[in-house]
Amino acid sequence: MTKYVYAFDEGQKDMKDLLGGKGANLSEMKRLSLPVPDGFTITTEACINYLKQGETLSDEVVQQLADQLEAFSLRTGKAFSSDEQLLLVSVRSGAKISMPGMMDTILNLGLNDDNVKKLAEKTGDARFAYDCYRRLLQMFGEVVYGIPMTAFDTYFNTFKQEHNYTNDADISAEGLQDICEHYKTIYLEEVRKPFPQDPQKQLLEAVEAVFKSWDNDRARVYRDLNDIPHTIGTAVNVQEMVFGNSGSNSGTGVAFTRDPGTGENKLFGEYLLNAQGEDVVAGIRTPQDISTLKDQMPHVHQEFVDVSKRLETHYKDMQDIEFTIENGKLYLLQTRNGKRTAKAAINIAVDLVEEGILTKAEAITKVDVKSIDTLLHPTFKPEALEAAEVISKAGLPASPGAATGHIVFSAETAKLRAESGEKVILMRPETSPEDIEGMIASEAIVTTHGGMTSHAAVVARGMGKCCVTGCSDLEINTTAKTVTYQGKTLNENDMISVDGAKGDIYLGEIATTNAEHSPSFDQLMQWSEEIARLNVRMNAETKSDIEMGYQFNAKGIGLVRTEHMFFGAERLVEMRRFILSSDDATRIEALNKIRENQTEDFEQIFRLSGERPTIVRLLDPPLHEFLPRSAEEMTSVAQQLSISERELKQRMDELHETNPMLGHRGCRLAITYPELYVMQTEAMMGSVARLKQEGITCQPEIMIPLVSTVEEFNILKSQITDTITELESQHGKLPHLIGTMIETPRACMIAGQLAKVCDFFSFGTNDLTQLTYGFSRDDAGKFINDYINQEILPIDPFQTIDVDGVGALIRMAVEQAKAQNTSLKIGVCGELGGDPKSIHFFNGLDIDYVSCSPFRVPGAILATAQSEVESGR
Ligand code: PEP
Numbered sequence: 108m109t110k111y112v113y114a115f116d117e118g119q120k121d122m123k124d125l126l127g128g129k130g131a132n133l134s135e136m137k138r139l140s141l142p143v144p145d146g147f148t149i150t151t152e153a154c155i156n157y158l159k160q161g162e163t164l165s166d167e168v169v170q171q172l173a174d175q176l177e178a179f180s181l182r183t184g185k186a187f188s189s190d191e192q193l194l195l196v197s198v199r200s201g202a203k204i205s206m207p208g209m210m211d212t213i214l215n216l217g218l219n220d221d222n223v224k225k226l227a228e229k230t231g232d233a234r235f236a237y238d239c240y241r242r243l244l245q246m247f248g249e250v251v252y253g254i255p256m257t258a259f260d261t262y263f264n265t266f267k268q269e270h271n272y273t274n275d276a277d278i279s280a281e282g283l284q285d286i287c288e289h290y291k292t293i294y295l296e297e298v299r300k301p302f303p304q305d306p307q308k309q310l311l312e313a314v315e316a317v318f319k320s321w322d323n324d325r326a327r328v329y330r331d332l333n334d335i336p337h338t339i340g341t342a343v344n345v346q347e348m349v350f351g352n353s354g355s356n357s358g359t360g361v362a363f364t365r366d367p368g369t370g371e372n373k374l375f376g377e378y379l380l381n382a383q384g385e386d387v388v389a390g391i392r393t394p395q396d397i398s399t400l401k402d403q404m405p406h407v408h409q410e411f412v413d414v415s416k417r418l419e420t421h422y423k424d425m426q427d428i429e430f431t432i433e434n435g436k437l438y439l440l441q442t443r444n445g446k447r448t449a450k451a452a453i454n455i456a457v458d459l460v461e462e463g464i465l466t467k468a469e470a471i472t473k474v475d476v477k478s479i480d481t482l483l484h485p486t487f488k489p490e491a492l493e494a495a496e497v498i499s500k501a502g503l504p505a506s507p508g509a510a511t512g513h514i515v516f517s518a519e520t521a522k523l524r525a526e527s528g529e530k531v532i533l534m535r536p537e538t539s540p541e542d543i544e545g546m547i548a549s550e551a552i553v554t555t556h557g558g559m560t561s562h563a564a565v566v567a568r569g570m571g572k573c574c575v576t577g578c579s580d581l582e583i584n585t586t587a588k589t590v591t592y593q594g595k596t597l598n599e600n601d602m603i604s605v606d607g608a609k610g611d612i613y614l615g616e617i618a619t620t621n622a623e624h625s626p627s628f629d630q631l632m633q634w635s636e637e638i639a640r641l642n643v644r645m646n647a648e649t650k651s652d653i654e655m656g657y658q659f660n661a662k663g664i665g666l667v668r669t670e671h672m673f674f675g676a677e678r679l680v681e682m683r684r685f686i687l688s689s690d691d692a693t694r695i696e697a698l699n700k701i702r703e704n705q706t707e708d709f710e711q712i713f714r715l716s717g718e719r720p721t722i723v724r725l726l727d728p729p730l731h732e733f734l735p736r737s738a739e740e741m742t743s744v745a746q747q748l749s750i751s752e753r754e755l756k757q758r759m760d761e762l763h764e765t766n767p768m769l770g771h772r773g774c775r776l777a778i779t780y781p782e783l784y785v786m787q788t789e790a791m792m793g794s795v796a797r798l799k800q801e802g803i804t805c806q807p808e809i810m811i812p813l814v815s816t817v818e819e820f821n822i823l824k825s826q827i828t829d830t831i832t833e834l835e836s837q838h839g840k841l842p843h844l845i846g847t848m849i850e851t852p853r854a855c856m857i858a859g860q861l862a863k864v865c866d867f868f869s870f871g872t873n874d875l876t877q878l879t880y881g882f883s884r885d886d887a888g889k890f891i892n893d894y895i896n897q898e899i900l901p902i903d904p905f906q907t908i909d910v911d912g913v914g915a916l917i918r919m920a921v922e923q924a925k926a927q928n929t930s931l932k933i934g935v936c937g938e939l940g941g942d943p944k945s946i947h948f949f950n951g952l953d954i955d956y957v958s959c960s961p962f963r964v965p966g967a968i969l970a971t972a973q974s975e976v977e978s979g980r
């Protein structure tokens with residue numbers, strides 16, 4: 108019989124797949140004898156079955172739930188039906204990977220018209236009892252029956268206004284009792300059924316609702332964004348309630364064991380006295396800093412400090428802990444590895460090594476490769492910042508970054524406007540999980556309410572998105588679409604800038620500057636390089652990109668795309684003259700001009716690379732990219748080339764291709780026009796010879812693209828070799844390698860034969876994916892999402908390797924090639940060379956390096972090292 112329900116003392120931290128992160132960690136904390144209210148977990152497997160079986164709980168699950176409830180009652184001595192020892196529980200979701208705020212929670216379950224009276228009697232606090240009941244009615248109504256929260260909130264706020272109550276805490280017990288009565292009528296109006304009075308029924312319906320919430324829209328969007336599979340389901344945790352809202356000696360809060368923004372080693376968190384959990388997260392009341400708890404409840408503060416150190420050392424990571432204080436006693440409701448900024452992640456990982464808690468290998472696995480990107484993001488230029496008008500400095504630095512955009516006041520508008528290419532900043536009083544798509548679409552998020560652990564802050568930090576929360580000096584009116592500051596008004600569309608690292612908002616657009624390296628970043632990169640087996644090179648051809656890649660410690664250049672050197676106006680003319688002229692003399696003249704330019708380009712590249720290996724790929728342009736398109740362009744090109752428009756048109760018709768991606772490109776072009784690659788070789792090796800005279804040794808690697816037969820390669824190789832031999836007769840030995848790109852399926856199939864005549868291979872995974880699937884690289888975007896949504900493909904194969912198809916071809920090619928030529932150097936230079944999951948696959952093959960764009964180099968170095976650690980080599 109499958110076990111679907113586990114008591115907390117039956118689980119442990121390694122059971123996240125089955126018990127979800129929250130369930131596994133609650134069990135673990137119980138095992139460590141920490142103060143955790145008792146409870147049990149219904150497994151993710153039960154959720155998966157529930158969703159598969161058309162949203163019905165199986166008899167087995169219902170029976171196990173009833174049995175567990177009985178055992179739970181025995182352990183706690185409490186029951187839903189007991190007069191003296193009333194049992195009330197919370198019901199919370201908890202997937203394997205945390206998805207903050209994306210699924211549902213119900214507190215105070217077990218209350219009904221009778222039990223609320225018992226609670227009032229037992230605690231002697233009717234106000235407290237009815238406050239709990241109205242919260243249950245609200246949460247249960249929304250989560251289980253889908254009643255809009257506004258239906259409850261509108262009544263609640265009107266009630267407060269009518270009775271002149273400023274704070275929720277001012278409402279009397281009788282008032283809350285009236286509110287509860289009214290809430291029950293809302294059930295009848297909205298869903299035509301009463302609030303269920305039977306706690307067992309409440310529990311079953313709540314469990315089902317949490318299971319269903321796995322599939323709600325916001326949870327799906329969040330999972331897509333964070334690469335979380337849709338198939339793993341959520342667990343449900345049922346836990347005895349402890350009440351942070353049972354008086355001034357009670358409270359609830361969330362704290363991180365280190366600062367999640369900077370990584371500083373100090374407790375960082377917030378709490379609210381006399382409040383229930385959701386109050387802090389929802390950001391409705393502004394909480395107090397955790398440090399003030401020391402004055403208010405010194406013994407609780409000390410206990411919390413001790414517990415957080417213990418948990419951090421036990422989990423070997425910074426923890427995000429939820430706690431409740433009930434009448435002066437501390438309870439832990441959750442611990443998990445805390446979400447943090449990239450900067451904090453790196454600082455924490457390095458500090459934990461220095462504190463002896465982590466090894467270097469463990470430390471590098473703690474940093475998410477994706478988050479490295481955010482570290483390399485720009486910040487505002489200090490001079491520009493000084494000159495800018497401040498709108499607010501009252502906000503909290505919830506998630507770093509420097510963003511500029513037009514103000515929008517709703518998530519839908521953010522999404523629409525971003526889709527049409529605009530940069531927008533979402534301004535809201537507070538965000539809720541429904542806003543997720545608008546948050547993704549925005550450059551930054553600004554709220555007037557809420558603290559560092561509010562929904563906006565937690566979600567934005569997780570996304571690496573710039574965010575400022577709690578700008579209490581701004582007034583946002585989402586109906587009028589205005590925001591007021593210092594007596595002035597901004598409207599939708601006005602431009603603002605947001606500094607997420609400081610929490611400041613400015614008027615207008617502010618210039619940015621590139622990110623700097625921190626010592627911890629350099630340290631982590633150094634450890635990664637020590638551990639990594641694969642080298643990381645860069646794909647680059649401009650001076651600034653090459654310098655950037657070398658700053659990031661790229662080990663050479665894996666791909667210079669020479670066709671990118673022809674896009675400047677002057678060069679384009681000569682290239683067009685070469686392609687479009689029909690007489691040899693004009694063609695040779697054009698080629699000579701191109702040679703001069705190319706020699707200068709190559710000299711700059713080899714000077715920057717020095718002894719580091721540098722692959723120059725010979726020309727691979729789909730020809731149509733060089734041809735004029737509009738009528739005006741046609742006229743001006745005809746003039747530049749001194750030919751008639753009619754002649755130009757005729758030549759263009761001759762060159763027209765139906766499928767340029769499958770056409771006259773790559774090495775095929777050089778088979779027709781051998782002088783092209785000869786010219787490029789002369790330019791390249793000519794610059795190597797010049798540098799040799801200056802005493803600079805280079806390592807050029809000449810790469811022939813889009814090869815699919817050994818004969819193609821041999822013909823071109825011999826032309827290149829002849830050209831180099833000629834140059835060597837004047838300049839002496841010029842070091843070089845000659846190799847090919849492997850980017851057609853046929854090249855993979857004959858890799859063994861190619862390996863015998865090549866010095867190196869570089870896998871061009873962009874074309875190889877295109878040609879393996881038969882998906883056009885340029886058009887796949889039109890349908891790939893349909894494939895992903897219909898679960899035909901798990902992921903876009905142009906972004907992450909298709910292990911079974913493209914991956915299998917690469918594996919086979921590497922094995923065959925190495926069997927023929929053990930000294931063959933092998934790399935990957937397509938986009939997949941910078942993707943962490945693909946890098947993990949490549950690390951398992953007998954290859955030497957991956958190559959990617961300069962900004963992706965640090966991430967790729969980290970990913971290669973992580974893969975090495977994860978493979979346990
Ligand atoms: C490739 O095909 O993977 C490659 C790197 O070449 P390009 O993208 O220039 O075709």
Ligand code: MG
Pocket residue numbers: 850871873874
């Ligand atoms: Mg290619």
